[in-house]
Amino acid sequence: MAAPFLEVENLCKHFGELRAVDGASFHVGQDEMVGLIGPNGAGKTTLMRLITGILKPTSGTVRFKGEDITGQDTAKIVNKGIAPTFQVVKPFRHLPVGANVMVSCLCPRAKRRGDWVKTVELRARDALEFCGIADLALEPASVVSHGDLKRLEVARAIATEPELLLLDEPFGGLSPAETELMGKFLRRLHRGGRFGRLHSEGPAMVIVEHKLSDLMKIVDRVIVLSFGQIIVEGTPDEVVRNKEVIEAYIGKEVSSLVS
Template structure:
């Protein structure tokens, strides 16, 4: 299978601390790979390096065979990788539709402060993730956490990614909201999207992934099927408290 994302010997140091430590893994095109580990394991740091928000100390990051490790974040997005954030980051002074518009605009200072609107495309993206017509005219402060997660997904989808990095997309959601987001991700999987998914909600994560990897202190400690990784003794000791 074609490799969508290849991480090879990735190292990120902060002073004497190695946040990622010779980390290597591959995500195949069309695959959904889970990434788990305890708090502080380095999962979000991995995402930040893939997106260029943090520059790796050493190692390579390839997207569909192309080395993107020296590119700025906007260039990486144009090459087809995008992410959500553990804590949603909407523009609070804009409507939901205007937030989606930001993702639709190419860079160049977002076409000189967000360019010409495309209301139909903004609406299409908003409705596709389960936001309502009324939600599009609201501000982010008026949305529930579940709807903020939907807005994050809509803004990410607006960049036309080939690979999506989802960071704790279920955090803070009700059972019903988790089911809605999970169904949306499953639909995108059926359409061929490639995913790398971080989640502490293991029951919600399991049906969404083809394989799973676990890291601890920036080091790969297990790789395989979801069941194999969760049952691995080192994973249970580090992530599940040894139970």
């Protein structure tokens, strides 16, 4: 059997006494869209940061396409094909939206030898167009609305031509209409294809999200994290009916979903 696409094994991160991530093991297939949920403080964001190398794990391993990438430098990991987005949007506020995406196009992975600036600009524009914010390309990122910044985050991530996207609350702070749009757009991205000059293989995705009803509509599989440990793994339907999950979540959101 071929090595799994992303394989996380016994990953631990301790901050002093606090065990933010405590022995998490899971895997993600090459054509999967996986939801990562859990109550506040369950360690979801920490887990994402461990995978991308922003935080160094206390113990455990992360393997991507069979290669051990545990604790490597973030830029290196990004160039291997994992692209993260953040819960709190962090654009380069002084650069225009277009230039923000161009920076991603410059990473060694996405860069083609002998590319002119114009070509890079066009590729960045395609990423923006795909996310539906091409009209904002010349605006400085500091004046763009929150919803559009969320899409900019994704545009920046896909401009590195990733094989695995780690999305941290892509729906956070979006209106219901925007959320639906973003959900559809992620689904479309996952199907893959060609978008102008950007080639997408249909990246695998791990999505951390609190808006469960919207998340369940788009993912294939859900992993539930609580106090740094994985308590349940399964299809959206199974997870929603699971007693442990309902307990972990106070039950409100999940039971409303069941009905």
